Amino acid sequence: MKKYKFLLQAVSIFAFALLLFQNTITAQSRVDRILIGEATRITNDEFPNFTTTPKGARVYSVNRANSKTLDAIDKGLKDLFAVAAKHDYSQKTDYADYTIFIAKPDRLKDINNQYSPDIAVGAAQYAGSIYDKGGYIYAAGMVVAFKPCAFVIGEHTKNLERVSEVVRYEGEHLILYHNDPKLYNKTKDHSKGGGHPILQ
Numbered sequence: 001m002k003k004y005k006f007l008l009q010a011v012s013i014f015a016f017a018l019l020l021f022q023n024t025i026t027a028q029s030r031v032d033r034i035l036i037g038e039a040t041r042i043t044n045d046e047f048p049n050f051t052t053t054p055k056g057a058r059v060y061s062v063n064r065a066n067s068k069t070l071d072a073i074d075k076g077l078k079d080l081f082a083v084a085a086k087h088d089y090s091q092k093t094d095y096a097d098y099t100i101f102i103a104k105p106d107r108l109k110d111i112n113n114q115y116s117p118d119i120a121v122g123a124a125q126y127a128g129s130i131y132d133k134g135g136y137i138y139a140a141g142m143v144v145a146f147k148p149c150a151f152v153i154g155e156h157t158k159n160l161e162r163v164s165e166v167v168r169y170e171g172e173h174l175i176l177y178h179n180d181p182k183l184y185n186k187t188k189d190h191s192k193g194g195g196h197p198i199l200q
């Protein structure tokens with residue numbers, strides 16, 4: 001009888017542990033589902049592939065992201081964290097703080113015929129500006145969420161240094177949002193001029 005009681009206790013502890021574990025998984029995927037929904041709303045793409053970079057950044061992509069792309073993302077974040085440190089910004093300077101979506105580009109070349117895999121996003125505040133292409137604009141990247149930090153970039157098959165650059169540039173908005181709200185507000189909208197890099 002005593003043995004039976006012990007067994008029952010062990011089972012209930014195990015069940016409780018399992019429940020806790022399941023809750024953690026559900027909580028995480030609930031936030032991710034919201035992020036994915038937002039990225040899909042912006043790009044009209046689906047992101048069935050998930051992986052992490054060698055340094056721990058989280059990546060959702062339309063196609064499986066290759067190792068060179070993942071390294072390029074890490075390089076962009078490394079550059080971002082380096083310039084953040086120069087300004088004594090300490091918030092959101094972990095690779096794991098970032099979720100990057102890689103979307104299907106809506107164009108491959110810019111108006112100068114240069115390789116430029118960009119995504120078309122709703123014009124919003126850019127309506128009527130030089131960026132406006134008729135209700136939408138072409139962007140190299142776009143912030144998806146601030147808490148947690150997430151942004152979307154176009155898929156690159158070459159010129160991967162541009163991936164690093166776009167990651168560093170989109171990351172600037174997020175770093176500023178969390179460390180320097182005043183400068184964030186001043187630089188968040190490019191329709192009135194001002195581009196990247198913001199931080200030198």
Ligand SMILES: [Zn+2]
Pocket residue numbers: 169170173190195196
């Ligand atoms: Zn920007």
